[in-house]
Amino acid sequence: MTDVQARQKNIRNFCIIAHIDHGKSTLADRILEYTGALTSREMQEQVLDQMDLERERGITIKLQAVHLTYKADDGEEYLLNLIDTPGHVDFTYEVSRSLAACEGALLVVDAAQGIEAQTLANVYLALDNNLEIIPVLNKIDLPSADPERVKQEIEDVIGLDASEAVHASAKAGIGIKEILEQVVKQVPAPSGESEEPLKALIFDSHYDPYKGVIVYVRVINGSIKAGSKIKMMATEKTFEVIEVGAFKPRMTIVDELMVGDVGFIVAGIKHVGDTRVGDTVTDAKKPTLEPLPGYRKINPMVYCGLYPIETSEYNDLREALEKLQLNDASLSFEPETSSALGFGFRCGFLGLLHMEIIQERIEREFNIPLITTAPSVIYRVTLTNGETIQIDNPSNYPEVGKIESVEEPYVKAAIIVPNDYVGTVMELCQNKRGEFVNMEYMDTTRVTITYxxxxxxxxxxxxxxxxxxxxxxxxxxYEISGYRKSNLVKMDILLNNEQVDALSFIVHRDRAYQRGRIICEKLRELIPRQMFEVPIQASVGTKVVARETVKAMRKNVLAKCYGGDISRKRKLLEKQKEGKKRMKQVGSVEVPQEAFMAVLKIDDN
Amino acid sequence: MTIIQPHAADAAASQGSRKPQAVYLHIPFCTNKCFYCDFNSYVLKNQPVMEYLQGLEREMERTVKAVPPGEIKTIFVGGGTPTVLKPDEMEYFLKTVRTYFPNWSDSIEFSMEANPGTTDLEKLSVMREGGVNRVSFGVQSFQNELLQGIGRIHDTDDVYQSLENARKAGFENMSIDLMFGLPNQTVEMLAESVDKALALDLPHYSIYSLKVEENTLFHTMYKKNQLPLPNEDDELQMYLLLMDRMKKAGYEQYEISNFAKPGYHSRHNMAYWLNEDYYGLGAGAHGYVGHQRHMNIKGVNPYTEATKEGLPRLETFTVPKEEAMEDFMMVGLRVLSGVSESHFKEQFGLAIEEVFAKPLHRMLDAGLMEKTGEGYRLSEQGLLFGNDVFGTFIGSLTVKE
Structure with missing residues (x-):
C-alpha cells in the first residue's frame, strides 16, 4: 500500500443531518472540542455558524467544513472532515451537493420530538447519494426523551436499523466519543483513485476580498496542488491554482489535496458565478472524461423589489447587492423602476428565507434602510397573439384583454404533524388552494400529509x-412540481386615488374580493394619519372591490417649552422625524415600510 | 449653496456678544408629586432646603465670576414649587439673588411660580419685598374632581384665596396656568375653566395641553390603558375653543400656549423663544450662555455637594452654528408673530431665506407657514401642526441627507 492509499484508508468524510433546533450546531461544537480542533476557551459558541444572522436564527445558511484528527480505540489516527449543511428548504440543492461530498451522515433526531419533515427530506437526499447513515438520538437527558419510540419511528419511516443508535446529549457532552467511534467504523473510506486525472466536486465557495473566490472541494480522484492548471467543467473556465488548504478549522495552507480530501482552492477567481456548486473541477491539461453527476444550474424561485428608502442610496444598494452576489451566486438582481418607489432592483431568490436573509444583511451590514415589495413567483402568461411571457413583477402583468391563459408554479408540500392537527392542516391547505394528494401514518401519533x-x-x-x-x-x-393553469387576476391598490404600482399583486379570482378587503383594512392600520384624509381602494381592472379611509390627523403640537430645556425639545422632534424616515413619500401620502409587505400578512380565515 | 461660517468668524454679528440678561433659578421641591409631572422635583419632607439654597448661592457666585451678567431684564424662579420655601428661607434666597445679580433694569420682570395652597399673605409679602413682581399660579383646572385626578393638592377655593392674598401683598402682574386634555375632562369643563379664569381678569394666562411624559404615573397608567384621556377631536375642540374665548376677551395669543393683555407678555419666556442667552441655576437647570448649553446635576444633595467644588454641571456642550440656527426657527416659530429676518441676521449674519430655502418653501407651499412683513410665522393651520413645521427645520442643516 502506498502512503497515499494508507492515508486515504483513514479518511472519513461525513455530515450532520438534523432538523432546526434538534442540536446540530451544538453537536458540531462538541465534536470540535472533543477532537481538540479548538479548545473551549478559543471557541465561540457554535463555531460553524459564523454569521450573526445564523446565530440569531439558530440556522445554518452558509456551509462550512472542518478538518479534524481523531485517535480511535483501534489505535489508528483518522482524518475526519465534517461538512456542515444548511438546514432549510430554500437550500435543498446545496444540501444535496454537500451530501455528495461525503460517505456518511449523522442523522441527529431529537429523542423527544422524533423525525421532522426537513430531516426526512434530507435523509432521502443522503440515501440517494448512497451515504452510510448513523442515527444519533440527541437530547437524551431531557425528561421527555423517549428513545425507544423514536428508534421505532426511524425504523418504520426511514427503514434504517436504529438498534445501534447512539444515545447522546450534545449539550451535556454525552455520547460524543461513541459517535466518533461509529463514524470511524461505519463510514467507508473514500474510494477514489489517486492516479486518475483530477476530479473534484465543488460543494461551496466564498469570496475573500484579498484572494478572490475560495472554492470548497472534495477530491474524488487524483490530486491538486499550487501551480496546477484547473478547469471548471460546466462553466469551462480555466484557472491556475495559487494555493490549496484545509479547514483546521481556520483555513490553513497545505502542499496538496489528495484523493478523498476535503479542502479549499485559491486560484485568482473573481466571480463566484465561475465556481458553481455541483460543478466538477478537473485538470485542464489532462481532463477527466465525465463530470460528476448531479450538477444543475439553480434558478431563483421568488422575486421581489428592493428599493432604498432614501433615493440617494440607490448606488449604495447596487454595491451592496454586488458584494452579496460575490458570495451568493443564487442571488440575481436587475434594475427596475416603480412610479411609487423610484429606482430599485428586482431581485430573485431561492426562497423566502433566502430573501429575508439578503434583506436583513443589506439593512444591517450595509446600513441601507429598504422598502421591500411583496414577493412574487414567476407567472407564465400566454397572450392572445400566441406569445408566452414570464412575469416576475405584478406591475408588468398584461391587461386582461390581452391574456389568453395564465399558469402558476405549484409545489408538492409534505407536512408532518401529530394527528390531532390533521384537520387544522388540511383546512389551511384548502384555504391556500391546495389539492390533496395523500396522507400516511408514520406511527400511531404522527401523519405525513401531502398536498x-x-x-x-x-x-x-x-x-x-x-x-x-x-x-x-x-x-x-416542499419541492417544485411544475406549472398549472389558474384563474388569476391582478389587484391594484390606490392611495389617495393614485395607483401605487409597488402594492399590486396577483390573486386567484375567487379570492380577489376578500383579499382586497383585508388588505385595505391592513393598510388602514399601517398608514399613519396624515394632515388630510387618505382613501384606500383595492381594484381589479377598473372595478373597486374594497375601500377604507385613514382619517385626517387633527393636530400635532408640543405644548410646553420645559423651562428652557431646548435640547430635549430637539430630541423629541428628532425622534418624530426618525419615525418619518422609515416612510416613503408616495404621491402626497407618507407610507411606512411595512405597508409594502402588508399583502403578506393576510390571514384568509 | 450657502457657506456657513462658524460662530467665531462673525462674532460681532452673532448672539453671545451681549452679556446675559435673563436668569432662571430652579427650586426642586414640592409638597407632593403631580401625576403628570416629570420635572426635576422632589417631595419636600426632610429635604435639606437651607443647604440647597446655600449651594445655589455658591453656584450664583461661581457663575457671575465666570460670565459676568449684563443688566438683568428678567428673572424666573421655577420648580418644583418655589413657594414651598418658608418665609425665612424665601427671604434668604431672594437676598442672594439680589447680591449676585444686583444690576436690575428699571422694568425688570421677576417671576415666581406658585401653587395655590402654598402661599399665605406673609410669604407673598416676603416675595414682594425681595423684588418679585410677577406670580404665576399653577391652577390647571376649576373642577376639583379633575384636580384630584391629576394629583394636585389644592382646590378651587385655594385659588381665589391665593389670588386675593397676592393682590393684598401688592402683586398686580399675575398669570395662571390651565391645562386641557386632562383625564375625564370634557369640552364643557374646559370651557367652564376658561370662563372662570377670565372672570379673574388677570393680565396673562398660559393654557397647556397635557402631554403624557415617560417616568410619570400617567405614563404607567397610559401603558395599561387606564388613563381616560379625551379623544383627539375633543382635544382639538378644546384648543380651538380656548383660543377663540381668549381672543374675544381681548387677549393676544402671542405663543402657542400663552395669552396676554398688551404689554404683559412673559418677557422671560420670550428670551427662550428668541434664542437669547439665559443663565440656568439650580439642580437640573438648563442654561444657554455664549453658544454653550448646560444641564446641571439633578439630585439635591449631589448638586449641593458639587457646588462646593465648582460649577455643578451634568453636561455642557457648545452649540454649533447650524444647530443654533435650527433652534432659532424651532423656538422662534412658537411665537405667533413669527421669526424676524432682522433678528436672525443680527444673531447669525445670514438671511433665513438663504439658510433654509428648502424647508421654508416646503412649509410655505404646504400652507403651514406664511410670510410677514418682518419674516415668517405659522399659519392658522400651521399652529395646529407646529411639530411638523419645527421638525422640518430640525436636522435640515445638521443632518446630512
Missing part, C-alpha cells in the same frame, strides 16, 4: 400559519 399547493400561497404566510395553527408541531418541506 399540491400554488407556490404563491406558500410565499405568503403559509409557514407562519402552519406553525401557529399547530402550536409549532408541524414540520414542512
Amino acid at each position: 399540491q399547493i400554488p407556490l404563491s400561497e406558500i410565499v405568503y404566510d403559509f409557514f407562519d400559519q402552519l406553525k401557529s395553527g399547530t402550536k409549532g408541531y408541524a414540520s414542512f418541506d
